[in-house]
Amino acid sequence: MAGGGSLGGGGRSKRGKSSKRKAKKRVGFVLDMTPLVDITFLLLTFFMFTTTMATPQVMEMKVPPEIDVPVEVKESQLLSILIDDEGNLYYFRAQEEAEELKMKDLRNLAIKENLNQINDLIIVLKVSDNVDYGTVVEALDELNLAEAGIVDEMRVNRNQPNFERKRKFTIADFTDDDREKIGITVPETGGSE
Amino acid sequence: MPKVKKKRVGFVIDMTPLVDITFLLLTFFMFTAKFKSEAEAEQKFFIERPLASADTSKLPEQDLAIVKIAFPDSTKQDTSYFYEMTNETDWVAVKSGIEGLTPEQMQGAQLQVSIETLEALIKRTYVVNSETSMAIDADKSIRFKWVSDAMEVLSTNKFTKFNYVTKKR
Numbered sequence: 001m002a003g004g005g006s007l008g009g010g011g012r013s014k015r016g017k018s019s020k021r022k023a024k025k026r027v028g029f030v031l032d033m034t035p036l037v038d039i040t041f042l043l044l045t046f047f048m049f050t051t052t053m054a055t056p057q058v059m060e061m062k063v064p065p066e067i068d069v070p071v072e073v074k075e076s077q078l079l080s081i082l083i084d085d086e087g088n089l090y091y092f093r094a095q096e097e098a099e100e101l102k103m104k105d106l107r108n109l110a111i112k113e114n115l116n117q118i119n120d121l122i123i124v125l126k127v128s129d130n131v132d133y134g135t136v137v138e139a140l141d142e143l144n145l146a147e148a149g150i151v152d153e154m155r156v157n158r159n160q161p162n163f164e165r166k167r168k169f170t171i172a173d174f175t176d177d178d179r180e181k182i183g184i185t186v187p188e189t190g191g192s193e
Numbered sequence: 194m195p196k197v198k199k200k201r202v203g204f205v206i207d208m209t210p211l212v213d214i215t216f217l218l219l220t221f222f223m224f225t226a227k228f229k230s231e232a233e234a235e236q237k238f239f240i241e242r243p244l245a246s247a248d249t250s251k252l253p254e255q256d257l258a259i260v261k262i263a264f265p266d267s268t269k270q271d272t273s274y275f276y277e278m279t280n281e282t283d284w285v286a287v288k289s290g291i292e293g294l295t296p297e298q299m300q301g302a303q304l305q306v307s308i309e310t311l312e313a314l315i316k317r318t319y320v321v322n323s324e325t326s327m328a329i330d331a332d333k334s335i336r337f338k339w340v341s342d343a344m345e346v347l348s349t350n351k352f353t354k355f356n357y358v359t360k361k362r
Contacts, residue, residue, distance in 0.1 A: 029203075029205055031209070035209055035213075056330075056360065057250065057358075057360070058250050058357060062354045063348045063354075064348075065353050066349055129338035130337070130338065132337070133331050133340050136243075138244070138245075140357075141244075141362075144245075145246060171341075
C-alpha cells in the first residue's frame with residue numbers, strides 16, 4: 001500500500017515541519033485570583049475580629065493580708081463547709097452538728113443561707129490538706145455561682161434593684177475539732193498543721 | 194483523506210475552589226494555634242487543670258508570675274513547685290538576687306524549686322516589681338496542702354490577690 005508508505009513518510013516530514021513551526025507556544029495558564037483573594041481577606045478579617053487568643057481562664061482569689069489582731073465575729077453568722085480527705089462535704093452552722101452535703105447541693109445551700117442573713121453570713125471553707133485540689137476548685141466554683149443566684153434573687157424576686165452584695169468568705173484550716181465533728185478519729189501523733 | 198487530529202494543548206483545571214479551601218484551613222489553623230512561651234517549651238510535665246464554670250476573666254499577659262504545682266514525671270509520685278515570669282527583665286533581676294542558683298538555672302525560663310526557694314523568689318519578685326500579678330497553676334489531682342502552702346507564702350509576702358488557672362467546664 002503506497003498510501004500507507006506515503007503516510008509514514010509524511011508523518012516524519014510533518015514532525016520535522018512542526019518542530020520548525022514552533023510559533024504558537026503555550027503561555028502557561030491564567031488564573032483569576034480575584035475571588036480567591038476576596039474570600040481569603042473576608043475570612044481573615046472575620047477571624048481577626050471574632051477570635052480571642054486561647055488564653056487559659058482564671059478564678060480570682062483574694063486572701064486577707066496577715067494581721068495579728070483577731071477579728072471578732074458572731075458565731076451565729078458562721079456557716080462552715082468542710083471538705084474531708086476523700087472530698088466529701090459537710091456543713092454546720094455556728095457550733096451545730098455537722099451534716100453531710102453533696103457537691104450539687106452546695107450552691108443552693110449557699111444561696112439559701114445567705115438569703116437568711118443577707119450580707120452578714122460568713123462562709124468558712126475548711127479544707128483538709130489531703131484532698132485533691134480539683135475538688136476545692138469545684139467547691140469554690142459552686143460558691144462563686146451562688147453569688148449570682150443571691151444577687152438575682154434579691155434584685156428580681158425581692159424587688160431591691162439597688163441591692164449591693166458584700167461577700168464574706170474565708171478559707172480556714174481543717175482542725176482536729178472539725179475531724180471529730182464529722183466522725184473521723186484523730187490520730188494521736190498526727191493532726192493538721 | 195487522513196483524519197486531522199486536533200492536538201491536545203494540555204488540560205485546564207480551575208484552581209480557585211482548591212485554593213479557597215486551602216486558605217480557609219490555613220487561617221483556621223493559624224488562629225487556633227497557641228504559641229508556647231519559652232518556659233512552656235522547657236516544661237516536661239503536663240498540668241491537668243481543674244474545671245471551673247465559664248468566666249470572662251483571663252490570665253493577664255504582662256508582668257505575670259506563675260507558680261506551677263505539678264507532678265514532674267508521669268508516675269505522679271512526686272509533687273514539685275515551679276516558678277516562672279513573663280517579664281524577661283524582671284525575671285533576670287529576680288534570679289540575680291537569689292543565691293545558690295546554678296548557671297544552668299540562671300539561663301532557664303522555668304525553675305523547679307523547693308518551698309523555701311519559692312518564698313525567696315516571691316519576696317524578690319515583690320521587691321523587683323510589686324505590680325506583678327500572681328497565678329497558681331496546679332494539677333487538679335495534687336494534694337491541697339501544696340496549694341495552701343503556696344497561698345500562705347504568697348499572702349505573707351503581700352500578694353493577697355492571685356488567680357487560679359482553670360479550664361472551662
